[in-house]
Amino acid sequence: MEPKQAAIITGMKREVELLGQVPPETHGAEITVLDISMAVNAAALRALLEGGNRVRWFDHHEAGRVPKSGLLEAHLDASPSVCTSLLVDRHLGGRERLWAIAAAFGDNLSERAQELAAGLAAPEIEALQEIGETLNYNAYGEERADLCAWPAEVYHDLHAYTAPFDYRKRSTLFARIFSQKQKDEGALRAAQEIYRGAEGVVLALDEGAAARRLLGIFANEIARREPALAHGVLVRLKSGGFRVSLRAPLERPCGASRLALQFPSGGGRAGAAGINHLPESDRDLFISKFKEAFAPPC
Numbered sequence: 001m002e003p004k005q006a007a008i009i010t011g012m013k014r015e016v017e018l019l020g021q022v023p024p025e026t027h028g029a030e031i032t033v034l035d036i037s038m039a040v041n042a043a044a045l046r047a048l049l050e051g052g053n054r055v056r057w058f059d060h061h062e063a064g065r066v067p068k069s070g071l072l073e074a075h076l077d078a079s080p081s082v083c084t085s086l087l088v089d090r091h092l093g094g095r096e097r098l099w100a101i102a103a104a105f106g107d108n109l110s111e112r113a114q115e116l117a118a119g120l121a122a123p124e125i126e127a128l129q130e131i132g133e134t135l136n137y138n139a140y141g142e143e144r145a146d147l148c149a150w151p152a153e154v155y156h157d158l159h160a161y162t163a164p165f166d167y168r169k170r171s172t173l174f175a176r177i178f179s180q181k182q183k184d185e186g187a188l189r190a191a192q193e194i195y196r197g198a199e200g201v202v203l204a205l206d207e208g209a210a211a212r213r214l215l216g217i218f219a220n221e222i223a224r225r226e227p228a229l230a231h232g233v234l235v236r237l238k239s240g241g242f243r244v245s246l247r248a249p250l251e252r253p254c255g256a257s258r259l260a261l262q263f264p265s266g267g268g269r270a271g272a273a274g275i276n277h278l279p280e281s282d283r284d285l286f287i288s289k290f291k292e293a294f295a296p297p298c
C-alpha cells in the first residue's frame with residue numbers, strides 16, 4: 001500500500017531476533033517490523049530509536065514493556081484470535097482483505113479466515129488457504145538449506161502480484177514450494193504406528209528433510225484429528241536412537257512435559273514437549289511411561 005525502496009531482513013520460523021540485523025549505524029530510516037516479539041528485540045529497538053529511526057511494529061506475540069517514544073508506532077495485540085496479518089488488515093481498513101485471509105489461514109486461524117472469507121466461492125477460499133498454508137510451511141526447517149526458498153525471495157516474487165488468485169495460478173516459485181510440501185506430507189503419512197491405546201498413539205518415521213520441515217505442523221495436525229488422544233512421534237535418527245515429539249490430548253493438555261522430563265534430554269510444556277535423544281534400548285520403556293503419563297485423569 002505504501003511502496004518504498006527497502007532492504008528486507010527475514011528468517012526461518014524460530015529466527016526471531018531479527019531487529020539486531022539492522023546495521024547499528026542506521027539513522028533516520030523508516031523500519032517496519034512484522035510478526036516478531038518486541039520483548040526479544042527490546043535492546044535493538046532501543047538502540048534504533050536512539051539513532052533517530054522511525055519504527056512501525058505489527059505483532060501478536062508477548063510484547064513486554066513498550067518503550068515510550070514519538071518515533072515508535074506500535075500495533076500490538078496478543079489475543080489468540082488475531083495474527084499479524086489481521087493487525088495489518090485492521091490498520092489498512094480491509095483494503096487488502098484477500099491477502100489477509102490467506103495469511104490468517106497460514107497462521108492456523110482458519111475459523112477467523114473462514115469468517116472473513118464469507119461470500120467468496122469455495123475454490124477461491126481453497127486457493128487462499130493453499131497460499132497461506134504453503135508459505136507458512138516454507139518457514140520450517142532446522143537449517144537454511146532445508147527451506148525450499150529463502151523467505152525474502154518469496155517476498156519479492158509475491159510482491160509482483162496484485163491478486164492472490166493470480167499468484168496462486170502463475171507463480172512458479174509458489175508451485176515449487178507447494179509440490180515439495182505435498183511430497184513431504186506423503187513422506188510423513190508413511191509414518192508407522194508402533195503403539196495405539198485408549199490414551200494415545202505413538203508413531204515412528206525416518207529422519208530426513210521432510211521430518212525436519214514438517215514435523216511440527218504434522219504433530220499439530222494429528223493432535224487435532226484425535227483430540228482425545230495423546231500423540232508421540234519418534235523420529236528414527238541415522239546416528240541411532242530417536243528424537244521424540246510429544247503432544248498431550250488437546251482435550252486434556254497435561255502430561256507431556258512430565259513424561260519428557262523422565263528422560264535426560266527431555267523438556268517442554270504440559271501440552272507439547274520433546275526428548276532430544278531417546279536411545280533405541282529405551283523404546284519400550286518410553287511406551288510404558290507414555291501409557292502411564294496420559295492415563296486419565298492425567
Ligand SMILES: [Mn+2]
Pocket residue numbers: 035060083084107
Ligand atoms: Mn505470527
